[in-house]
Amino acid sequence: MSEAPIIEIRGLRKIYRVGRVDVEALRGVDLEVGRGEFLSIVGPSGSGKSTLFHIVGGLTPPTEGTVRVDGQDLGAMSDAGRTRMRKSTVSFVFQKFNLLPNLTAAGNIELARFLAGKNHTEDTGFQEALQLLGIAQRLSHKPSELSGGEQQRVAIARAIVKHPAILLADEPTGNLDTVNSRAVLEVLRDLNERLGQTILMITHNPEAAAYGHRIVHMQDGRIMPPPPA
Amino acid sequence: MRFRPLRTLLSVLLIAIPVTLILTLVGLSQGLLQESAKRTRGVGADILVRPPNTSLLSFSVASMPQNLVRWMEQQPHVTAAVGTAIAVVSGITSVSGVDLPEFERMSGGFDYLEGGAFKQPDDILIDDYYARQQNVHVGDHLTVLNRKWRVAGIFASGKLAHIVLPLPVVQDLTGSIGKVSQIFVKLDDPANTKVVIEALSKKLSATFLSMEDILSLTSVENVPGLRSFIRVMIGIAVVIGFAVVCLSMYMAVLQRTREIGILKSLGASRFYILELIVAEAFVMGICGTVMGILFSFGARWLILTLVPASLTQAIVPHWWPIAGGIALAASLLGALYPGLRAARQDPIEALAYE
Numbered sequence: 001m002s003e004a005p006i007i008e009i010r011g012l013r014k015i016y017r018v019g020r021v022d023v024e025a026l027r028g029v030d031l032e033v034g035r036g037e038f039l040s041i042v043g044p045s046g047s048g049k050s051t052l053f054h055i056v057g058g059l060t061p062p063t064e065g066t067v068r069v070d071g072q073d074l075g076a077m078s079d080a081g082r083t084r085m086r087k088s089t090v091s092f093v094f095q096k097f098n099l100l101p102n103l104t105a106a107g108n109i110e111l112a113r114f115l116a117g118k119n120h121t122e123d124t125g126f127q128e129a130l131q132l133l134g135i136a137q138r139l140s141h142k143p144s145e146l147s148g149g150e151q152q153r154v155a156i157a158r159a160i161v162k163h164p165a166i167l168l169a170d171e172p173t174g175n176l177d178t179v180n181s182r183a184v185l186e187v188l189r190d191l192n193e194r195l196g197q198t199i200l201m202i203t204h205n206p207e208a209a210a211y212g213h214r215i216v217h218m219q220d221g222r223i224m225p226p227p228p229a
Numbered sequence: 230m231r232f233r234p235l236r237t238l239l240s241v242l243l244i245a246i247p248v249t250l251i252l253t254l255v256g257l258s259q260g261l262l263q264e265s266a267k268r269t270r271g272v273g274a275d276i277l278v279r280p281p282n283t284s285l286l287s288f289s290v291a292s293m294p295q296n297l298v299r300w301m302e303q304q305p306h307v308t309a310a311v312g313t314a315i316a317v318v319s320g321i322t323s324v325s326g327v328d329l330p331e332f333e334r335m336s337g338g339f340d341y342l343e344g345g346a347f348k349q350p351d352d353i354l355i356d357d358y359y360a361r362q363q364n365v366h367v368g369d370h371l372t373v374l375n376r377k378w379r380v381a382g383i384f385a386s387g388k389l390a391h392i393v394l395p396l397p398v399v400q401d402l403t404g405s406i407g408k409v410s411q412i413f414v415k416l417d418d419p420a421n422t423k424v425v426i427e428a429l430s431k432k433l434s435a436t437f438l439s440m441e442d443i444l445s446l447t448s449v450e451n452v453p454g455l456r457s458f459i460r461v462m463i464g465i466a467v468v469i470g471f472a473v474v475c476l477s478m479y480m481a482v483l484q485r486t487r488e489i490g491i492l493k494s495l496g497a498s499r500f501y502i503l504e505l506i507v508a509e510a511f512v513m514g515i516c517g518t519v520m521g522i523l524f525s526f527g528a529r530w531l532i533l534t535l536v537p538a539s540l541t542q543a544i545v546p547h548w549w550p551i552a553g554g555i556a557l558a559a560s561l562l563g564a565l566y567p568g569l570r571a572a573r574q575d576p577i578e579a580l581a582y583e
Contacts, residue, residue, distance in 0.1 A: 060576075
């Protein structure tokens with residue numbers, strides 16, 4: 001890839017304070033993700049992958065090291081700056097879908113569009129994405145009236161409505177059965193292939209991880225070297 | 230709000246209660262003052278002379294010498310003067326002692342609906358309002374000031390007082406022989422009121438009220454005791470409104486922790502979250518105000534239905550914005566802490582909240 005990476009991480013450390021104890025969640029992570037790449041991050045619980053996800057998504061600041069996302073230095077950002085970044089640059093897809101229960105699917109998507117300050121006028125890219133997601137007929141339903149797979153596809157629609165530079169997916173198939181998992185993963189792959197969406201996906205599932213162009217293994221707050229071929 | 234209807238309804242109801250309390254209290258005071266002013270104006274005098282530093286509502290014991298009445302009649306432009314002695318019966322009810330022939334000369338007399346003037350020493354006159362309240366007719370007996378009286382006449386309300394006795398009787402009962410509580414003064418021309426008040430003020434230390442003054446004094450702001458009481462009520466309203474909204478919004482923020490996390494993950498700013506909470510409190514404050522205003526009509530109806538011919542509660546629209554402002558201020562104040570707490574919520578912790 002000749003382009004500058006969309007995510008560039010150097011010597012990233014993150015220390016959480018839990019009660020009176022400091023917990024080192026990330027212990028010097030170096031990572032580059034190219035624009036348009038679909039990267040899978042795998043690792044056991046406590047390996048630091050969620051922390052990495054939160055930092056890249058601007059939900060928490062790094063303790064040490066450099067994190068550049070779409071040209072923006074997260075280490076130098078204030079809370080307001082990270083909020084702006086979440087508004088325009090990154091989007092999340094969570095394991096538990098995290099749709100607002102009182103809004104319809106369309107309402108959830110519209111709210112994300114509104115918060116991002118995007119115009120409601122013709123958005124052909126998003127219409128195409130809705131076709132890919134196959135939820136056009138379910139938009140008037142509330143999350144409680146949708147299946148897990150449908151909820152996750154609505155969550156993906158909500159994530160891409162603002163055309164983020166990066167889509168961060170945290171165990172997107174963790175709450176789904178095999179059929180729905182496959183459907184969601186195929187949607188993610190389609191989004192990446194057809195729309196060039198950069199995707200960073202955390203997963204426990206090796207099958208799900210295989211949908212990515214590249215798999216990164218994490219353990220004990222570090223990125224492990226790739227296993228020998 | 231509409232997704233938690235019971236909590237919202239209870240909060241609105243609790244905001245409405247202090248609004249109702251304020252409006253009912255002010256309405257009752259206003260009604261009382263208006264009634265009192267109406268009866269005073271009904272006498273037909275142009276000037277009311279009272280002891281120094283007394284308000285329209287104070288039932289002062291007779292303290293002015295009765296011979297002032299004759300002196301008053303000798304002043305330029307004065308055509309008649311009538312002295313009355315007031316004795317408190319209970320609470321806000323009082324009895325006025327008056328020389329009936331003098332009073333009739335000034336006011337044209339009472340408009341009797343039943344019976345007529347005093348005939349026997351134990352006779353009493355009451356207005357139809359008091360008769361309805363006590364459910365008595367002419368010939369029935371009433372106990373007033375620890376004595377039994379025979380109702381000699383029932384007159385149309387709106388003149389002097391609800392209960393009337395001969396002047397010497399009230400003076401005797403209150404131990405103020407030769408004294409009066411107030412003097413009604415009639416002039417040759419009402420246009421001379423200002424001139425006469427100025428002239429009398431130079432000769433006599435007393436409170437002189439023209440009929441215009443009396444009209445302007447029928448506001449609770451002009452009664453020092455009521456003013457303080459209403460301020461206390463406003464204070465209580467603010468505290469209740471603040472506590473209710475604070476608790477309600479705190480609960481709302483707790484219940485919506487995860488939703489706040491979702492909004493933050495979508496890029497909602499701290500200000501946006503605070504705005505959501507404050508806007509909800511604002512709407513609750515408005516709804517509480519509207520409900521409180523409606524309840525004040527309900528309180529009026531309830532008083533009229535349960536205790537007919539008792540207290541008159543005026544509807545006070547000019548107090549609606551004041552009561553609404555108090556409710557809104559308390560609501561917004563109450564929303565501030567939960568709103569700031571929500572705005573400062575850590576998005577990761579909020580998203581992990583179950």
